[in-house]
Amino acid sequence: MAALNVSALLFDYLSLQICLIFSVSFLIVYRLLTRQKQVKLPPGPPCLPLVGNIHKLGGKQIHAVTANMSAKYGGIMNINLAGKKAVLLTDLHIIREAFLDKTDRFSDRSNSRFGEYINGYRGSLIFENGNGWKSHRRTTLRALRNFGMGKRSLENQINEEGRCLARSFEQENGRPFNPQATVQNAVANVICSISFGNRYDYDDPEFRRLLDYIKGFMKKLAGPSLVAVFPRLWFTPLYKSLRKQNDEMRTFLQEVVEQHKDTFDVNDIRDIIDVHLQNNDEEGGTAEQKLPQALIWRGLFDLFAAGTDTTSNTILWGILLLTQYPHVQEKMQQEIDDVIGRERPPTLPDRLHLPYVDATLMEIQRFRPVACFVPPRAASVDTEIRGYKIAKGTQVWANLYAVLHSPEHWSDPDEFIPERFLSADGKKTEAPDAFIPFGAGRRICIGEQLARMELFLFLTNLLQRFTLKIPQEDPKPNLAGYHGLTLSPDRFRICAVTR
Ligand code: HEM
Incomplete structure (x- = not known):
């Protein structure tokens, strides 16, 4: 009996020891694992x-x-x-x-010394952080909606610009030409009208210089560019011409703001500049919530840069892709003829009845996303x-x-197939979660609706009037494009043949 008790005690003692050793080892291994995880x-x-x-x-x-x-x-x-x-x-x-x-x-947003050198971040819609950015974004979104984003009033204005674009295509009389400059000008005019109530002729030399600057800016300041890594290069002769153009652009926008100050009338709010001037005049709100007058130009600069190159490059990709997929172009024209005809300008509600056109616009943005x-x-x-x-x-x-382009979300992702966005009966479009050409979350593009309006109205206006082709004598265009700050098509020429 006594022997039994001793062995039982010994057993208890040993199992306690084993338990303790096991627990301590477990804790050590667990800590090691989780610590390793924390710094992984x-x-x-x-x-x-x-x-x-x-x-x-x-x-x-x-x-x-x-x-x-x-x-x-x-x-x-x-x-x-x-x-x-x-x-x-x-x-x-x-x-x-x-x-x-x-x-x-x-x-x-991640801010760098380089960005600070170029135009600073205060007043920037794209790069500022914190409460200043939040209220600036809110005010601009409200202004964009008030000035017609998603509404009929702006639809008329874009159609008007679409007709100017078509006229300039017409003047080429079916001869080969590069559509880049005119498309960029038409798109920039939409932003200019909303931002400061003005449009510019396609042959206005001053405006052309500013648009060339945007193009150069987007091309030369690509991704992790040399100057982004070594910011002081911005002040060297290497970037002299870009610096000069940047100064011109700033001066141009500052002058437009000054002209608005001189003619400002609280009872006649004409554009985004006036909205900011009005905000500044109003009582209430913290200083942080008001964009100082001296910085209004900075937000305009971003609207201009973000809204012009992206939208015009998407339209250019659309034109280029339609020349390479003539059966898609034909199907779009057929649908447009059936629903709208060739005379009446397109309207936003038409889009609902043009599923193939809509699906093709989405496929253009998926296949060659500019951002x-x-x-x-x-x-x-x-x-x-x-x-x-x-x-x-x-x-x-x-x-x-x-x-x-992920095969997880798209079948044959490197093929151009508008039908992928159509419902099974072909009567409406469906956008999967992976369709995110405008980004996601709190910083999602504020111009999404405007850009979608422009893509639809500009391209529909063109397809009502023309069949777009690559000139016979030109080589087959390269569809890969080049990445600057945005993805642009390489230079190409088209013939716009009147239908
Ligand atoms: C096809 C045309 C366009 C595309 C593909 C596009 C795409 C994008 C993308 C991907 C972003 C970043 C979103 C993120 O961080 O998640 C962005 C931001 C932005 N876009 Fe667009 N965009 C287009 C047109 C426009 C237009 C027309 C405007 C002007 C009204 C505009 C103004 C902006 C601004 C101001 C931001 C910065 C927003 C912020 O940081 O709060 N974009 N865009």
Whole structure:
């Protein structure tokens, strides 16, 4: 009996010891595992000294190159931009987690010294953060809606501009021409009308110079460009002409604001500049909520830059793709003839009855999305995505092209197939979650509705009147394009043959 008690005690003692050892080991392993998890960074390509991964991230096809990298490293990658921490997101679910589920932590834009040198961030719609940006965005969105975004009044104005564009195509008499400048001018005129109540003739030399500047700006300041990495280069002769054009653009916008101040009438609010002047005059609201008069030009600059190059390049992609897919062009023309005819201008409600046209416009934006990357965001606190640690201040790049070409969401993603957006009965369009050419979350494009109006009305106006073709003597155009700040088609010529 006594022997039994001793062995029972010994057994208890041993099992207690085993339990303790087991528990302590478990705790140590658990702590190690979780600690390791806390500091786990996303995988990414190997870096070179000083430049990091910059050498891999340049080039005309940066959107496709980085999309392909995700096959090796996954939908969230760690990249090193000459010592600056950054992550690149290529997966829809991860982008949604960051920009929608964790919008509080990923809605800031990443600001650099370079941006500060060019035009500063205060008053910028695209790059400012905090309460100043929130109220500026709210005021601009309200103004865009008041001045017709999504409404009939603006529809008439865009149709009018569409007719001017068609007239300038007509003047070419079926001969080959490059449509880039006129399309850019027509689109810029829409922004100008809403922002400061003016449009400019297509042969106005001063306006042409400003538009050329925007084009050059978008081309030369691509992604992680040299000057973004070494900001002081901005002040060297290397960027002299861009600096000069930037100054001209600023002076032009500041002069327009000054003219508005002289003629401002609170009972006749004409455009976005007047809305800001009115806001400034009103009592109430904190100083932060009011955009100082001296900075109104800065928001206009962003509207101009963000609204002109994106929309005009999308229309140019549309024109180019329709020349390469003549059966699509024919089907669109047929639908337009059946629903609208060739005389009456298109209206926004027509779009509902033009599912094939609508589907083609969506496919143009999917196939060649002009904004392949959203302007870089930044983590506003230490946080994590998918268990990976993202330190406060880390730049967050989202590759929308990767999502819009992912085989997970699209069958034959590299084929141009408008039908993919049509419902089974072909009577309406359906946009899947992966269709995000305008970004996502709190920073989603504020011009989405305006851009969609312009794409529809401009292209429909053109297809009512012309069949678009590549001149017989020209080589087959390259459909890859080049990536600057946006994805543009290479130079091409068309013949606009009157129908
Ligand atoms: C086809 C045409 C367009 C495309 C594809 C496009 C795309 C985009 C994208 C992807 C973003 C970044 C969104 C994000 O961070 O999630 C953006 C932002 C922005 N877009 Fe557009 N955009 C277009 C036209 C326009 C137009 C016409 C305007 C002017 C009314 C405009 C004004 C802006 C502004 C101001 C922002 C910054 C918003 C913010 O940071 O709060 N865009 N756009």
